[in-house]
Every structure is written in C-alpha cells, then in structure tokens.
Amino acid sequence: MTEFLLLAFIFLVSGVIAVPIASRFGLGSVLGYLIAGIVISPLLHALNVDVISIQHFAEFGVVMMLFLVGLELEPAMLWAMRAKLLGLGGLQVGITTALVMLVAMAFGQPWTIALAIGLVLALSSTAIVLQTLNEKGLMKSDGGQSSFSVLLFQDIAVIPMLAFIPLLALPELMDVATESGAHGAAEDNHHGLNLNIVAGLQGWQAALVTAAAIAAVILGGTYLTRPIFRFIAMAGLRELFVATALLFVIGIALLMMVVGLSPALGTFLAGVVLANSEYRHELESDIDPFRGLLLGLFFITVGAGINFALLFGNFGIIIGMTLGLIAVKFAVLWALGRLFKLQGSNQWLFSLSLAQAGEFGFVLLSFTVANHVIPKPIADQLLLVVALSMLLTPALFIIYEKLIVPKFSAASDKPPDEVDEDGDIIIAGHGRFGGVVNRMLRATGYSTTVLDFSASHLEVLRSFGFKIFYGDATRADLLHAAGIEQAKLIVIAIDNREQINALVKHVRKHHPALPIIARAVDRRHVHELYAAGCHHIIRETFDSSVRTGRTAFELLGIHPFQAELLARKFTEDDRHILRAMAEVYDPDVPNHENPAYIEKSKGLMEKHEAQIFGKGKVYSASSDSGWMPPGKQDVETIEADHQGSLLR
Amino acid sequence: MLALVITAHSAMAKLLIYYAHPGQAFSRANAAMAAAARDVAGITFVDLYADYPRHDIDVAREQQRLIEHDVIIFQFPLYWYSTPSLLKEWQDLVLQHGFAYGHEGDKLAGKTLQLALTAGGSRDAYTTDGYQQYPLRTFLTPLEQTARLCKMQFATPYVLYESLAADSENDIADHVSGYCELIAAIIDDRHDFAIAGHQGVVTHHDLTTKA
Missing domain, CATH: 1.20.1530.20 (Na+/H+ antiporter like fold)
Incomplete structure (x- = not known):
C-alpha cells in the first residue's frame, strides 16, 4: 500500500510540475x-x-x-x-x-x-x-x-x-x-x-468468432446501450454512470482480446456506434479524465x-x-x-x-x-x-x-478547417421551458445542442431528430463536451433556482463574451441573476400571467386592442420597477439592510402604487394618450397660425 | 313569387365593412356609426383593431373575405391624411400582387371600394385657402389609385367634416342615419357610387336629399 501510494505520488508530482511548465513554454x-x-x-x-x-x-x-x-x-x-x-x-x-x-x-x-x-x-x-x-x-x-x-x-x-x-x-x-x-x-x-x-480454433471458426464479436459490439452498441444507460441514469447517481462507462470500455476491450482483436479497434468501433447517442457527451466527459491520466502515465x-x-x-x-x-x-x-x-x-x-x-x-x-x-x-x-x-x-x-x-497563414484564403459539428446554441434544460425555445430556434434553422438531466423523455425527443444529450448541464466538463467554446449563445432553461445561478456564474466567469439567456423563477431571482452578470432574464411565468390578465380584460368587455395596450403598459411598468430594483440589489446584503434598496423601493412604491395595487383606471391616461383626439384649442391654434401665415 | 325572391336576392350586393379605429374609447362619430352598422343584417362588419389587436393580420382569411364580397367599405378617422396604421398594414399585406394586382392579380376586379371617413378639419379648411391647403379628395388619392390598380371602382367617399366639433344630437345623428341609408342602398344595389358631391365627396346632406 505504502509502495503504491509512493509510486502514485512520484508520478503525480512529476506530471503536475512538468506539464504546466511545458505548456507555458x-x-x-x-x-x-x-x-x-x-x-x-x-x-x-x-x-x-x-x-x-x-x-x-x-x-x-x-x-x-x-x-x-x-x-x-x-x-x-x-x-x-x-x-x-x-x-x-x-x-x-x-x-x-x-x-x-x-x-x-x-x-x-x-x-x-x-x-x-x-x-x-x-x-x-x-x-x-x-x-x-x-x-x-x-x-x-x-x-x-x-x-x-x-x-x-x-x-x-x-x-x-x-x-x-x-x-x-x-x-x-x-x-x-x-x-x-x-x-x-x-x-x-x-x-x-x-x-x-481463437488461437486453438481453425481458420474459419476463428473468423466466425471474430465476426460475431464485432457484430456483438455494433448491435449491442446500437440497441442495448440506450436502455442500459437509461436504467443507470434513472438511479440518479453520477458515480454509477462513470462506473458504467468504464465497465463498457473495459468490457469491450476484454471481448476483443478474447477473440484476438485489437482492443483499441474494438472500443473505437463502439465509440463510432455511440456517436449518435444522446449519452455521447456524458460518456465523453466521464471517460476523458481516465484517458488523460493513463496517457500521461504512459508518456x-x-x-x-x-x-x-x-x-x-x-x-x-x-x-x-x-x-x-x-x-x-x-x-x-x-x-x-x-x-x-x-x-x-x-x-x-x-x-x-x-x-x-x-x-x-x-x-x-x-x-x-x-x-x-x-x-x-x-x-x-x-x-x-x-x-x-x-x-x-x-x-x-x-x-x-x-x-x-x-x-502559409498569410497565403491561405481558405476558411479555417475547423468543422463546427456541435450546435451553435446550447440549451440547458429541455422541459416545458427549454423545449419551446429549442423548437423555435430549430424551426428557424439554427443548430442547437440540448443538455437535459431527465433521461425519460430524451429518447422521444431524439426520435424527432433533435440533438439532445443526457447530462447535468451545470457540470463544466459536459458544457465543454457540448462545445461551449464555439457556442454563440447559451439558453439556461433548467428549473432549479440554485443550479441556474451556479450555471450563470460559471459561464460568466469562464466565457465572459458568451451571451446568456436565463430563466428566472421569480422577481427576487431576477435580482440574483442580474447581480450574477446576466442581463437577459426571462421570468418563467410572467408572460403567460400578463396574457391571462389581458384575456380577462377582453372577457370583461374591454376592447381587445385596449386590452393589448393595457397589458403592454403593465409589462413596461413592471419591467421598469424590476430593473430599477435589480440595480440596487446586493446579493451579499439582505434587502432590509440595504439602504439603497429600501430607498428605491419606497420611491417606486409611491410612483407606481396605483399600478402595483391595480387601483381604478390607472393606465388610461398613459396608455390612451396616443389616441386622444386633439381638442378645440388645438384646432383654434392651427387656424390662427394659418391666418397669420396668410397675412405675412 | 319564387322567381321574384331569386331576382331580389341576386340584386343584393354583398357588403363588407372594415372599421379601423384604435382609440374607440374616445370616439363619438365613428363609435356611433359602428354601433349602427354593426348589427345590420346581411352584411359583414369587421372591427379590425378587435380582430388584430397585435397587428398579426391573417392574410388568407382577409383575402377570402374580400373574394366573398362585392362592396368593401373602409370606415376610419383620417389620421395624418391617411388611414390608421392597422388599416395601412392591412393594405400592405392583404393587397398582394398576384391577388389584388399585377400578374394574375384580378381577384378584386369589378368590386367597389367605398370610403366612410371622418375628418377633424372643416370643409373650409380643406380648400386652397384653408389651412389644409388642398381639397380632402387630394389626400385620398393614394386610396383611389390603390382601388384603380386593383381594378376596383372607387366610390365617392362619404365624409363627416369637423368630426371633433360635431354635436351628438344633430350632426352625428344625421351622419349616422346617412351612413345607414348608404349601407341600405348598397345592399339593395341602388346606390350611385359615382354620385357627384361637393369637391368630390358626399355628406349626409347629399344622400338624404338625393336618395
């Protein structure tokens, strides 16, 4: 045991010191x-x-x-x-x-x-x-x-x-x-x-066994892995998935050695078979650390x-x-x-x-x-x-x-060879929220990569041809595997508030230039996300609530266009308040101890109290001003001006 | 008797009224006209701002409506010498080439466009000496030419001047009854669309005296 630890220590220390230095140079x-x-x-x-x-x-x-x-x-x-x-x-x-x-x-x-x-x-x-x-x-x-x-x-x-x-x-x-x-x-x-x-068998027998092993890898990879991975994923234990991935690779290597084939070739084949699988990115990020360590050891x-x-x-x-x-x-x-x-x-x-x-x-x-x-x-x-x-x-x-x-870089006018095989847009979470976003973007021809932790509905969605991968979107390695370095946009549509915050903070820190659209659970969550550096925040139920209010207006006999104007006005006011409050919100200080927050909220309360508490016809003046006809005074002024211009 | 009914029926023009007014809460003249026209039997009355509060016009549906009718009325308040924006949007989208004009665009040929508009300025304002400088018809030439390009007859517009100053008891009531008379005459196919009015427009005076 001591010997093993000593050896591991020597290898790790040498790698940890030498590799960063070599990379630096x-x-x-x-x-x-x-x-x-x-x-x-x-x-x-x-x-x-x-x-x-x-x-x-x-x-x-x-x-x-x-x-x-x-x-x-x-x-x-x-x-x-x-x-x-x-x-x-x-x-x-x-x-x-x-x-x-x-x-x-x-x-x-x-x-x-x-x-x-x-x-x-x-x-x-x-x-x-x-x-x-x-x-x-x-x-x-x-x-x-x-x-x-x-x-x-x-x-x-x-x-x-x-x-x-x-x-x-x-x-x-x-x-x-x-x-x-x-x-x-x-x-x-x-x-x-x-x-x-195979060694003891005759030529044709060996060929048969070999062919059967390859067929087993291809067919097993195509038909068996999905239910197995889903079954494992249902357990919700991350290390179990890692273990399964390892088991999978080692098992195939072993099978190949048994029939006298190259284990590298066998696992390569298995990889190709799984290249279309929704578990691809998860497998990638699970196996990759082991690969890195073993290859390092090898070198x-x-x-x-x-x-x-x-x-x-x-x-x-x-x-x-x-x-x-x-x-x-x-x-x-x-x-x-x-x-x-x-x-x-x-x-x-x-x-x-x-x-x-x-x-x-x-x-x-x-x-x-x-x-x-x-x-x-x-x-x-x-x-x-x-x-x-x-x-x-x-x-x-x-x-x-x-x-x-x-x-050659000066002479070459060809575009870079780098093929953008991952989606331009990463959508984290494909539930009721992210699913709609994904459908919209794909219908418009954008290429999306979807990450979702719920294995159960992934397969249905994949059968529609969506590029959907299994995994916890808050993990950095999975984001990397999904191609976040090449992404043009990330849409965070998962439903757990803490995870949304964690993901926003991670992306802001490591990919500062990448635009983020984040889902917010409620008003306070908007403030948290704003403080975390995300400025495209969509409240998950706000728009549907406003539409419900608008439909209520219509059913109460308000003209549909008037109802639309009221809804717009409400939305505008609400957003204004929200943004004003977000600017003074401090995630490290409770709101009741934040003087700027208290001051601002008092001022806004007075100004918008009527809107917030919905007292009477508060929108009429502002929302209708555009359609208020000119009065008698206006007509008289126009006529007077006209007379004046004639006299001149 | 049967023959008579058929004749009478075939003589009836199918009328479609587009009412475009974004500020209906403040409207007196147009609101009264709409209230009167809305329930006339046998016509189609469309409140454009109620059908499309978010300006999301259903072009196919609107084109079908046009095909199914003979006479189209645009009822609107004159805003900046033009129609309210939704009615302009409607023109931009619905009057497509290949449908309303251009190659194979003859779906509206032979139909009639009748304007029923209210204007804030007085009859005197819409003269060369008035502050509007031009007769009202001059400001309506884009709509007239639109009808022409769509091979439609452009009827003499029905107008209420000084709509903001008009008093409800007399002026508006008269204008509304003139509007009802116009609608009834169109339905019965006895309205003279080319009727000559003062400076190319008709008011309720012209309709009630001549009808």
Missing part, C-alpha cells in the same frame, strides 16, 4: 510528461520499479482515447474516410516497411530481421499524435484527418503483424532460446493470463524507460538511426501527401506529425524478441530509437507551428 503536454519521466527515471530505477509493466497498464489510455475518437466520428464520416484509411494508411505502412527494410539490409542485416525492423518502425504513435492534434485543435483539419486515417489503419495492421512476425523466426536464435525458453514464454504472455480463445513511462547508459554508449549510432528513421518516414509521408492532394500546411502537418515510431513499436519489439525474430541487443537499440523518435515528436510539432504555419 508552448511545448505541449506530451513533451512535459516525457521530460517528467526522464527526470524521475533514476528514482524509479533506485526503487526497482517495473516501468515496462506500468507502461502496459497505461497503454489502456490509448484504448480509451480511441473510444473517445470514435465518439466524435459518426458512422457516415467513417465511411467517407474509407479511401484515405485504406489507401493512405496501407501505402504508408507498406512503403515505410519496405524502405526501412532496405536500409537495414544495406547495413548487413538478414532480410528476416530487416523486415521485422521495418514493420516495427513503420508504426507511428497514436498516443502522442492524437493527443497533440486534439490539444492544438488540428484534428478536424485535412492534415489531421489524414494523420488519423493512417493511425487507425496502423492500429488495425498491428493484428496481422502479430500473426506474421513469428513466421520470421531465426533458426539460430531459436537454438539459443531453447535454454532460456521459459523466459521467452513469460515475455510473450506479459499479461499473465491468456484469454485468447511518463516512455520517458522513464530510456536507457541512458546504452544511449550514451552508442550515442552517434542511435541518434543517427533516430534522425534517419524520421527522415525516411517524413519522405514517405510527404510523397503520399502529395499523391493524396494534401495542400500547403496540411501536407506539412501530415508529414511531420507521423514521422516518429510508436508505442506499438514497444509491444512489437518485445514480441519479436520473444519469438526469436530480432536479437536482443538490436532490439534494445531499436527500443531507444522508438523512444527517442517519440521524444522528438513535440519538437516536430513545434517546427510545424513556428515555421510552417506562419508561412
């Missing part, structure tokens, strides 16, 4: 984590910590990240990407593998080892690249989408690679291995437990795993190999970018972002050693190359940002 969080890892590596070494097994655990962050990426990607979008996915991804892996293999053979490696090295180094780092692209908001650009396509293809390609690599095994290594065979087997099954049920372990003794022993060779690898991968990507018509800065982004080797390289390297494909000394050096190339990736992004973007 514009280096991105990934480099921050990597540096943190390097810094604590002697400490971890001294404590005899198994960095590699922590890294395997932290790799689950990649699985979660792909789930989140899937959530952002609707099936139609994925289908539209198919050409890029297969063409760009397939060519990148194929050509890079071939080139690296040739280089290795030129350095005297046998073709089997060379091919294995090619496969290992062809892969890029999903973790670093996606994290950085998301962080810098480049995910939706052409370059970002192309990079994502390639990364997705690579994640899928790892599976056949794992099947293929054992075939390259070297007889001479096999002989050596017989002595230390037990060690190799242990390396192979580093997860300790072999769950793979720290990459930094900590660098074998400095080996590095400094062969400094020239390893740096040379690393830079050579980056150059080769960059060249291949640059050519492919040209082939797939990427323009300007997008071609640079695509080529620079994927020029490193990736975390799957670590997995494949240990796998190749265990399967006697690559000798251990070479693998150790390659491990350093992979880690160093990952370490250099933030530098490549900095080159992109500081050198490439300024060059």
Whole structure:
C-alpha cells in the first residue's frame, strides 16, 4: 500500500510540475510528461520499479482515447474516410516497411530481421499524435484527418503483424532460446493470463468468432446501450454512470482480446456506434479524465524507460538511426501527401506529425524478441530509437507551428478547417421551458445542442431528430463536451433556482463574451441573476400571467386592442420597477439592510402604487394618450397660425 | 313569387365593412356609426383593431373575405391624411400582387371600394385657402389609385367634416342615419357610387336629399 501510494505520488508530482511548465513554454503536454519521466527515471530505477509493466497498464489510455475518437466520428464520416484509411494508411505502412527494410539490409542485416525492423518502425504513435492534434485543435483539419486515417489503419495492421512476425523466426536464435525458453514464454504472455480463445480454433471458426464479436459490439452498441444507460441514469447517481462507462470500455476491450482483436479497434468501433447517442457527451466527459491520466502515465513511462547508459554508449549510432528513421518516414509521408492532394500546411502537418515510431513499436519489439525474430541487443537499440523518435515528436510539432504555419497563414484564403459539428446554441434544460425555445430556434434553422438531466423523455425527443444529450448541464466538463467554446449563445432553461445561478456564474466567469439567456423563477431571482452578470432574464411565468390578465380584460368587455395596450403598459411598468430594483440589489446584503434598496423601493412604491395595487383606471391616461383626439384649442391654434401665415 | 325572391336576392350586393379605429374609447362619430352598422343584417362588419389587436393580420382569411364580397367599405378617422396604421398594414399585406394586382392579380376586379371617413378639419379648411391647403379628395388619392390598380371602382367617399366639433344630437345623428341609408342602398344595389358631391365627396346632406 505504502509502495503504491509512493509510486502514485512520484508520478503525480512529476506530471503536475512538468506539464504546466511545458505548456507555458508552448511545448505541449506530451513533451512535459516525457521530460517528467526522464527526470524521475533514476528514482524509479533506485526503487526497482517495473516501468515496462506500468507502461502496459497505461497503454489502456490509448484504448480509451480511441473510444473517445470514435465518439466524435459518426458512422457516415467513417465511411467517407474509407479511401484515405485504406489507401493512405496501407501505402504508408507498406512503403515505410519496405524502405526501412532496405536500409537495414544495406547495413548487413538478414532480410528476416530487416523486415521485422521495418514493420516495427513503420508504426507511428497514436498516443502522442492524437493527443497533440486534439490539444492544438488540428484534428478536424485535412492534415489531421489524414494523420488519423493512417493511425487507425496502423492500429488495425498491428493484428496481422502479430500473426506474421513469428513466421520470421531465426533458426539460430531459436537454438539459443531453447535454454532460456521459459523466459521467452513469460515475455510473450506479459499479461499473465491468456484469454485468447481463437488461437486453438481453425481458420474459419476463428473468423466466425471474430465476426460475431464485432457484430456483438455494433448491435449491442446500437440497441442495448440506450436502455442500459437509461436504467443507470434513472438511479440518479453520477458515480454509477462513470462506473458504467468504464465497465463498457473495459468490457469491450476484454471481448476483443478474447477473440484476438485489437482492443483499441474494438472500443473505437463502439465509440463510432455511440456517436449518435444522446449519452455521447456524458460518456465523453466521464471517460476523458481516465484517458488523460493513463496517457500521461504512459508518456511518463516512455520517458522513464530510456536507457541512458546504452544511449550514451552508442550515442552517434542511435541518434543517427533516430534522425534517419524520421527522415525516411517524413519522405514517405510527404510523397503520399502529395499523391493524396494534401495542400500547403496540411501536407506539412501530415508529414511531420507521423514521422516518429510508436508505442506499438514497444509491444512489437518485445514480441519479436520473444519469438526469436530480432536479437536482443538490436532490439534494445531499436527500443531507444522508438523512444527517442517519440521524444522528438513535440519538437516536430513545434517546427510545424513556428515555421510552417506562419508561412502559409498569410497565403491561405481558405476558411479555417475547423468543422463546427456541435450546435451553435446550447440549451440547458429541455422541459416545458427549454423545449419551446429549442423548437423555435430549430424551426428557424439554427443548430442547437440540448443538455437535459431527465433521461425519460430524451429518447422521444431524439426520435424527432433533435440533438439532445443526457447530462447535468451545470457540470463544466459536459458544457465543454457540448462545445461551449464555439457556442454563440447559451439558453439556461433548467428549473432549479440554485443550479441556474451556479450555471450563470460559471459561464460568466469562464466565457465572459458568451451571451446568456436565463430563466428566472421569480422577481427576487431576477435580482440574483442580474447581480450574477446576466442581463437577459426571462421570468418563467410572467408572460403567460400578463396574457391571462389581458384575456380577462377582453372577457370583461374591454376592447381587445385596449386590452393589448393595457397589458403592454403593465409589462413596461413592471419591467421598469424590476430593473430599477435589480440595480440596487446586493446579493451579499439582505434587502432590509440595504439602504439603497429600501430607498428605491419606497420611491417606486409611491410612483407606481396605483399600478402595483391595480387601483381604478390607472393606465388610461398613459396608455390612451396616443389616441386622444386633439381638442378645440388645438384646432383654434392651427387656424390662427394659418391666418397669420396668410397675412405675412 | 319564387322567381321574384331569386331576382331580389341576386340584386343584393354583398357588403363588407372594415372599421379601423384604435382609440374607440374616445370616439363619438365613428363609435356611433359602428354601433349602427354593426348589427345590420346581411352584411359583414369587421372591427379590425378587435380582430388584430397585435397587428398579426391573417392574410388568407382577409383575402377570402374580400373574394366573398362585392362592396368593401373602409370606415376610419383620417389620421395624418391617411388611414390608421392597422388599416395601412392591412393594405400592405392583404393587397398582394398576384391577388389584388399585377400578374394574375384580378381577384378584386369589378368590386367597389367605398370610403366612410371622418375628418377633424372643416370643409373650409380643406380648400386652397384653408389651412389644409388642398381639397380632402387630394389626400385620398393614394386610396383611389390603390382601388384603380386593383381594378376596383372607387366610390365617392362619404365624409363627416369637423368630426371633433360635431354635436351628438344633430350632426352625428344625421351622419349616422346617412351612413345607414348608404349601407341600405348598397345592399339593395341602388346606390350611385359615382354620385357627384361637393369637391368630390358626399355628406349626409347629399344622400338624404338625393336618395
């Protein structure tokens, strides 16, 4: 227990210190984590910590990240990407593998080892690249989408690679291995437990089981999640929903491992299936912290795993190999970018972002050693190359940002690539109040994102094609997931007074420029909201009450137009009083201790007493003055003026 | 007998009165005219400000009303040489091209527009020497031309001058009975819409003597 806490403390402290510093200098969080890892590596070494097994655990962050990426990607979008996915991804892996293999053979490696090295180094780092692209908001650009396509293809390609690599095994290594065979087997099954049920089956059986598992993910995701999530949501316990979300991701990962598929691919698929779900934003905000922490841990372990003794022993060779690898991968990507018509800065982004080797390289390297494909000394050096190339990736992004973007930003007249996929308008609360607002805005063609905490009527509304998401609108992360940074307006239509206040204060503080329309429960609530910085406040029952009063006038025989004028006058007066009182209201002082409030209310009482207490025909004079005909005096004055002008 | 009834029926003009007055609480002449006209059998009487207190005019409904009638009366007080704003809004919205004028806009062709208005100024004021400088008909030319463009006959307007100074006992009562006579004559299809009056308008004097 103490050991675990100590370890967690070390990791957290290093991350918490290094990442903000790296962000401050514009280096991105990934480099921050990597540096943190390097810094604590002697400490971890001294404590005899198994960095590699922590890294395997932290790799689950990649699985979660792909789930989140899937959530952002609707099936139609994925289908539209198919050409890029297969063409760009397939060519990148194929050509890079071939080139690296040739280089290795030129350095005297046998073709089997060379091919294995090619496969290992062809892969890029999903973790670093996606994290950085998301962080810098480049995910939706052409370059970002192309990079994502390639990364997705690579994640899928790892599976056949794992099947293929054992075939390259070297007889001479096999002989050596017989002595230390037990060690190799242990390396192979580093997860300790072999769950793979497909291994023992025949080809067609395995294919059947695999297809069934994928179908289970897709069908389950489509038909089962909704009732399950609704059932959980009914319980109204937030942590239960988080637990369900985690269970969901872990369950799918496990299922995929059982049938020998990539867990990242499985959760990605599940994410795509749920991209249209009303629980999408809630899932996103629940899983995201775990993803962030695990990926951070993963990057720290990459930094900590660098074998400095080996590095400094062969400094020239390893740096040379690393830079050579980056150059080769960059060249291949640059050519492919040209082939797939990427323009300007997008071609640079695509080529620079994927020029490193990736975390799957670590997995494949240990796998190749265990399967006697690559000798251990070479693998150790390659491990350093992979880690160093990952370490250099933030530098490549900095080159992109500081050198490439300024060059193209002046020349580019294209609108930004950022796709506004969330609604322009956020409506918090979709009950009797927000529902009407939403219908009006959507009928006029505005795009809205609705957040509501009541799961029961969400599905009915979704069947009408509304963009409605489940979740507590007062939570910052859900607002973020709903795209509050891009929103043009937020309508706060929830019915709990304290929650409305909290939300108004939060939005005012973190998004000062975003216009807020807030629902007020009563007059005092108007004052509270006004003090909180919201100036578009709508009392929830005021308008209907005024209309009721107007209808009463009409039924009492007052001419409808007269009734309308009376209602207008009443509304105007009431609003005037309300605003005047709101200006002197102080949320921190009770009204009876607020001298300005008391003074103002006394003055207004005298002036508007008649209106407030409805004594007699108080509106007549003001509301009718527009239609009061001129009197005799007026006509006489006009005639006198006319006579005067004639005489002149 | 049956034939007679049919003849009599077919001779009857269908009359639609639009009454537009936002300040009815202060009205004497128009209120009395409306009170008299409101309950005349066989006509349609519309208090525009009661139908559309929030100026939300139902265009389709109004166009249907126009189609179903032969003679349209605008009854209103003259405000700044024009109709009250709601009646102007009504014209702007209801008299659409393709309905009232322009290409295929012949739905009102052959119908008649009769104005029944009250004016605060005297007959003398509406002369070249008076303070209004022009005869009343000059201020009504926009409405006259509107009727023309809609292929409608523009009837000689029925007017009450000095409506604010008029006393209820005599002037207004006479004007109201003249209005009733006008309505009855229109219904019976015996009113001369082109009747020549003083300076192009008729008052109750013209109607009671000539009717």
